[in-house]
Amino acid sequence: xxAEHAYAHDSHAGGHVSPVSLYITIFLALMVLTGxxxxxxxxxxxxxxxxxxxxxxxxxxxxxxxxxMHVKYQSRLTKLTVATGLFFLAVLLGxxxxxxxxxxxxxMPPPTDSESVIGAH
Amino acid sequence: xxxxxxxxxxxxxxxxxxxxxxxxxxxMPQQKEAAVLGMWVFLLTEILFFGGLFVAYMIYRVWYxxxxxxxxxxxxxxxxxxxxxxxxxxxxxxxxxxxGAQTNKRKATVNWLILTMILGTVFLGVKVIEYQDKFxxxxxPGPSFNWLAHEQHQAAAGEHAAAPAEGEHRKLxxxxxxLQRTTQIYFSLYFTMTGLHALHMIIGIGLMxxxxxxxxxxxxxxxxxxxxxxxxxxxxxxxxVWIFLFPLLYLVERHQ
Numbered sequence: 001x002x003a004e005h006a007y008a009h010d011s012h013a014g015g016h017v018s019p020v021s022l023y024i025t026i027f028l029a030l031m032v033l034t035g036x037x038x039x040x041x042x043x044x045x046x047x048x049x050x051x052x053x054x055x056x057x058x059x060x061x062x063x064x065x066x067x068x069m070h071v072k073y074q075s076r077l078t079k080l081t082v083a084t085g086l087f088f089l090a091v092l093l094g095x096x097x098x099x100x101x102x103x104x105x106x107x108m109p110p111p112t113d114s115e116s117v118i119g120a121h
Numbered sequence: 122x123x124x125x126x127x128x129x130x131x132x133x134x135x136x137x138x139x140x141x142x143x144x145x146x147x148x149m150p151q152q153k154e155a156a157v158l159g160m161w162v163f164l165l166t167e168i169l170f171f172g173g174l175f176v177a178y179m180i181y182r183v184w185y186x187x188x189x190x191x192x193x194x195x196x197x198x199x200x201x202x203x204x205x206x207x208x209x210x211x212x213x214x215x216x217x218x219x220x221g222a223q224t225n226k227r228k229a230t231v232n233w234l235i236l237t238m239i240l241g242t243v244f245l246g247v248k249v250i251e252y253q254d255k256f257x258x259x260x261x262p263g264p265s266f267n268w269l270a271h272e273q274h275q276a277a278a279g280e281h282a283a284a285p286a287e288g289e290h291r292k293l294x295x296x297x298x299x300l301q302r303t304t305q306i307y308f309s310l311y312f313t314m315t316g317l318h319a320l321h322m323i324i325g326i327g328l329m330x331x332x333x334x335x336x337x338x339x340x341x342x343x344x345x346x347x348x349x350x351x352x353x354x355x356x357x358x359x360x361x362v363w364i365f366l367f368p369l370l371y372l373v374e375r376h377q
Contacts, residue, residue, distance in 0.1 A: 015153065015350075017223045018216075027213040034205050034367075038198065041372035049376070053368035061361045068216045068357045070350075078158050085165035092172045093179065100180060108184040 016073035026067045033060050141345035149344050156347045160354050171362055174317070178310050178369060186373075187294045188303035193373035195260060195271065196311075197251065201371040204247045205363065211240035212360040219353045222346035227339055230349065234333040237356065241326045248319050252312075261312070262305040269297055311370055318366060321359045328352045 037056045045052060066072045071082055097105070139149050146152035182189050218233035254260075258274065259267035295303065332352050335341065341349060 015150075015223065017220060020217070020220070023213055023216045023220070026216075027209060030209045030212075030364075031206060034202070034209065037368050037372065038202060041368070041375040044376040049374070053372060054365075057365050057368055060364045064212060064357050064361050064364070068212055068360075069354055070219075074157060075154055078154070078161055081158060081161045081165070085161070085168045088165070089168050089172045092169065092176060096176050096180070100183075105183055107186055 016070065018067065018070075022067060026063050029063060030060055139344055141340075141347075153347055153350075156351060157354075160351050164354065164358050167358060171314075171317070174310070174314050175365070175369075178314065181306050181310065182373070185303045185306055188300060189307045190374035190377075191293070191295070191300060192304040192307035192311075193371060194375070195258070196371045197254070198371055198375070200247050200251050201367055204244050205367045207240050207244050207247070208360050208363050211237045211244070212357055214240060215353050215356045219346065219350050222336065222341045222349040223343055225343045227336060227341075230336045230341065230346075231333055234329055234336060234349075238326050238329050238333070241322050241329075241356075245319060245322055245326075248315065255308070255312075260308055262309045266301070266305050266308070268301040268304055314366055314370065318359065318362055321355075321362070325352070325356050325359055328355065 033056050037053055040052050040056070041049060043049075065082065071079060142149055142152060146155065214233050214237040218230050218237060221227075221230035221233055259265055259270040293300075329352055332348050335348060
């Protein structure tokens with residue numbers, strides 16, 4: 001059964017329609033940033049290699065969330081919900097780092113053949 | 122207008138309702154917002170689901186960084202990069218599918234959805250090639266895992282025919298025996314994270330095949346396209362997971 005248009009049509013009821021050019025722009029930005037991530041990985045930045053890769057990835061994810069997932073055009077309640085999820089992810093990662101960081105979070109001494117890989121800490 | 126009258130009789134209301142509007146919602150935008158909110162709450166559980174794996178990855182990466190760096194170089198940057206491009210492309214086609222539904226373009230919606238499924242299948246196909254390579258090189262954690270098989274194979278093929286010290290510019294902090302043990306942790310995480318991601322892709326393609334059929338039957342229009350948008354949210358989420366998996370797994374330390 002097909003949806004009949006026997007009701008008063010409200011052009012705003014369906015939500016925001018983004019222009020195609022915006023989607024193309026976001027797509028190109030994501031592709032370029034992927035290239036930047038790969039290129040940056042081949043430059044020795046010491047500890048900052050990881051940081052650069054993660055900052056770019058977070059920026060790419062933000063573009064997808066904001067434009068492809070239409071969060072930009074959603075209600076404040078939805079925006080708050082999304083932020084809540086990211087907040088709890090930060091809590092998960094952050095508190096784990098704090099916990100391990102307080103216990104000498106450094107590379108493990110390589111295990112010898114006689115000891116188990118896990119449980120040496 | 123006869124439909125509207127029939128509908129109005131049902132509700133004893135003066136104004137007509139969209140056929141897809143459920144009786145417990147006042148308006149279509151309200152119904153849509155409830156769906157969007159619910160989908161995001163589901164995606165939050167997914168974020169934390171994958172989050173646990175990212176935490177495990179983070180801890181083991183710090184502990185066994187050298188092993189992670191060595192094992193990461195065993196992944197093909199070509200296939201990983203290609204798959205990243207394919208998945209980002211599929212996010213674009215998915216966004217276009219939602220746009221097609223929003224603008225009442227039934228055929229465009231169906232075509233964009235089919236293209237998205239094709240790209241998703243290409244991604245999974247590449248993943249099969251990568252997994253096959255790992256099995257062939259004894260790089261799957263377990264009793265048959267053999268870190269040295271890869272180099273022995275290369276030596277046999279004459280690629281590292283020179284003295285091993287010549288070929289190895291990096292100074293390894295771990296002995297082959299230590300690598301044999303610790304790189305299995307990396308590959309365990311690799312298979313768990315990419316496997317769970319691939320499972321989400323398979324579910325996503327399954328969802329989309331149903332949505333495509335519904336779109337083909339003309340179930341959606343500019344006011345009601347919630348299932349298309351929800352599948353889109355799910356698909357973009359899977360894309361975001363890969364945006365993080367790619368640098369974490371393929372690019373641990375490539376500059377040496």
